[in-house]
Amino acid sequence: MANKHRNNKEMQSLLLLAVLLGFLADGSALLVPPKSQQFFKLQSEVSLEELGQRSSSSKTTYKFETDLEINSVWSRDNDQLLEIFISESRVAAAGKDRSISKIPDRPFYISLVEGQPHKVIAHTSKDQSLLNLERGIASLLLLRLDASQEEELDVSGLCRVSYNVKSSTRVEKAKRDCALWDLRVTYHPEEAFGVSQQSQEQVSYQLSSEGSLLKAESVETHRLSLAAKPDVGSVVKSVLILQQSGQGSSDVKQLEQDSLESAIESLLEWYRVFELESDVDGFISELKEQTLEDQLKASLDELQSEDVGKSSLALAFVKLIPLARITSQERFAALLKEHTKLLPQLVDLLGAVQTFDAHNATFGFLYKEGDTSNEQLELLEKYLQSLAVATHPERKIIEHLYGLLQLEAVNKKQAKLRDSIVQTIATLTRQSGFDVNDLLLQQVREYLLQGVTSKEPTLYIRALQNLQDPTTIESLLEQAQSRDEPSISVAALQALKSFPVGNLNSSHRQQFEGIFYQRKRRFDSSARTLALDVILSLRPSKEQLGHLLDYLASNDRQFEIKTYVLQKLRMLAEKCPRFRALFETELAKRSRVNNYNVLGQKGLTTVLTRQLSLAPAFNESLLSTQEVYQGILKRGSVEFLLHAGRSQASTFKLGIYTAGLGSLVGDGDADDGNDAIPADDELGGEETITAGMEISVQGSQLRPLIFFNGQTELMGHVWGGTASDTTPAYQATTLAQDHERYIILASGATLHWRVLGARSVDLNGKVGFSLWNRNAQTEIQQNTGSALLGHVAVGFTYAKLVQDFSLIHEPKLSLQADLDFYSGIKLCMQLQRPEQLLEQTSIRSVFLQSVDRPYAKHVSSKLSHKTPGCTFALNQKNNEMCNIIFNDN
Secondary structure, eight states, X not given: OHHHHHHHHHHHHHHHHHHHHHHHHTTOOOSSOTTOEEEEEEEEEEEEEETTOOSGGGEEEEEEEEEEEEXXXXXXXXXXXXXXXXXXXXXXXTTEEXXXXXXXXXXXXEEEETXXXXXXXXXXSSSHHHHHXXXXXXXXXXXXXXXXXXXXXXXXXXXXXXEEEEETTEEEEEEESXXXXXXXXXXXXXXXXXEEEEEEEEEEEEEOTXXXXXXXXXXXXXXXXXXXXXXXXXXXXXXXXXXXXXXXXXXXXXXXXXXXXXXXXXXXXXXXXXXXXXXXXXXXXXXXXXXXXXXXXXXGGGSSGXXXXXXXXXXXXXXXXXHHTTOOHHHHHHHHHHOGGGHHHHHHHHHHHOOHHXXXXXXXXXXXXXXXXXXXXXXXXXXXXXXXXXXXXOHHHHHHHHHHTTOHHHHHTOHHHHHHHHHHHHHHHHHHTOOTTOHHHHHHHHHHHHHHXXXXXXXXXXXXXXXXXXXXXXXXXXXHHHOOOHHHHHHHHHHHHTSOGGGOOHHHHHHHHHHHTTSSSOOOHHHHHHHHHHHHHTOOOHHHHHHHHHHHXXXXXXXXXXXXXXXXXXXXXXXXXXXXXXXXXXXXXXXXXXXXXXXXXXXXXXXXXXXXXXXXXXXXXXXXXEEEETTEEEEEEEEEEEEETTEXXXXXXXXXXXXXXXXXXXXXXXXXXXXXXXXXXXXXXXXXXXXXEEEEETTXXXXXXXXXXXXXXXXXXXXXXXXXXXXXXXXXXXEEEXXXXXXXXXXXXXXXXXXXXXXXXXXXXXXXXXXXXXXXXXEEEEEEEEEEEEEEEEEETTEEEEEEEEEEEXXXXXXXXXXXXXXXXXXXXXXXXXXXXXXXXEEEEEEEOSSSSOEEEEEEEEEEEEEOOEEEOOOHHHHHHHHHHHHHO
């Protein structure tokens, strides 16, 4: 029965198509009959609706109406030239109706080849709105009765199309993936920082029994939202209707040319020929008559150093960005000279601008080669750290930075600046998405690979982490496996962990397994845990998972690594139901593993993920890894992740590393002294006492901060108490969301969409250390001010709809660690988040402009959402330690 029904439908479609093709055979397939005069009414309605609002007041609309007189002034076979007059034009919004008198009364022309619109012949392109409207009218006449094309070129660019023939007089067309629906100016490569767009258009045609056009109606919808918060954004809907209102003469005077080309040629004294594809109407994105200097003066109170870490500074920052991107080098230089007290905030801003003018102004003002002061070098580093987060830097910026690396002053006297330049170049090269054969990419890659063999290999390995060039994976694996220095092996594995999983293959997996299981030689515990992270990211099979579970019952004395493995497996099982089923199945098969003796937590190492916030706030989580050795934090990290569907992106990552501190607090690992197998970390002998901090901003690894290097420096801090006061570790405001695109509607109207977000971070900490009481306290505080501004504008010369929305919040986090090594080793960590408030505002506006008595209306709304504060539960072992420490006190 199903086949019979399908065959009947196919037969009906063929019959209908035969009827329509009959029009072609009769020479009457033209929608406007030859030599005829037709009158049409054109109606365009565009609405802008705020997402997340269900009331009717959440929609703003304008309407445009005009009368068209269409004359067929030349035709032969299925080629035709139409002459079209526009008259009686009006625009309306919010009950206000205005007539338009500025549209000229001269006609425009549409050429048709084989019955399809081919070109628009118009008087001028100075009025882009009018030209786009004429292209929109021409595109409504694009109807392929044979449905032979899967792609069409019209006002929206090249589109994928499909036809549905409903009857001999009704046809529907669906348009998808039009080129001019996604005219990107800037975008963020990380989906979580990006935007989401859903676009579609349906065009329906009503024809007379003779095949001429009675009505064409286009309905298109564009849903624009934040990827990380889908309920914030806009829906733009456009309805364009061309409906016959009457007929005139059936014997219109014809042009006396022999061919269509000659007929068009006869018009070119006063007219020009244009493609159907529209151009962006620049008026829609014009900034108000305001300069960067004006906006900066209005924002002075929010740009002070004490405002770092607050949303007020982040909001001022994103307001300045659009104006700064059209500012010249000379004006930047004048602002830097005038506002010397604001230099830390201004260099952050200029880094986010990403133009060569901003770059030249910064270096021209601050860099004096060998005569550059320490303060100027610090500001240059700050600029580079902001620039490193950039997603679309001008190529000349990378070329200039690469040239600086050849200067003697940079290489011999300015080591910190050189490090920051190297890290920034690597990140910008990756973000630029150069072709694999690009000369600049090759130069940067070769420079970094040569640096790996220098006296400072870790500097260049970190840069390879920022570059993430797949051709460097083999070199990094060689460094990870062949170098004896633990720091180099760990740095190489950190770099490899940052690569997208798709860049790694089965051969790479085997090498990571060789490191973790120590098949050829012993490795530092941090190198092993990093190798494990990569193995798990490659989605282990049940056999590979079984090997990991068997390892838990092995005679390896590294209980901290076993703790890491178990916690990592449990964390993944919590997040992924499929992995949880596999984990539970394989664990149930192994009685020698599935018991308290093996699964009971013996180490202090902690791996956990905690949800920071959920809708209606942003979906953000925290990933914390604390690798402990001899009761001391050896390598730890706290990473903040922003989620969008199945995608996630790192917004900020703080890492701490130490070495050699175990000698100050005594032995830690479980060792009764009778085991012939030494612990992995004991293999290298005495370690230099060091500690430092590693910071990554949106995936860009910055130059590490070294707290101390050697026991002398450490004891200087201990006896001098220099670490006991709250000390800033990182203070900066950087760009987060950075997105701009245009969309051309079927009516020829232009839609402009811009989203800019910034995060202002104030990270500080203090450390107390008492050798007499044998205890230590660490406190790390992160204050973040976040602001996002969205702007949607759609319209043409005579009407415009605008929505401006903002999201503001100030997430904070504190980590306190107490270490007591008076009798045994006890470590208590407390992770707390205070209450936070997310505020969302929206202003929708409609403008009637370039008409007599211009009109404007604005509607605003505001929402807020509180997320209660909390102390995060870490694990049972930590709870026990905290109870012991604070009960003793």
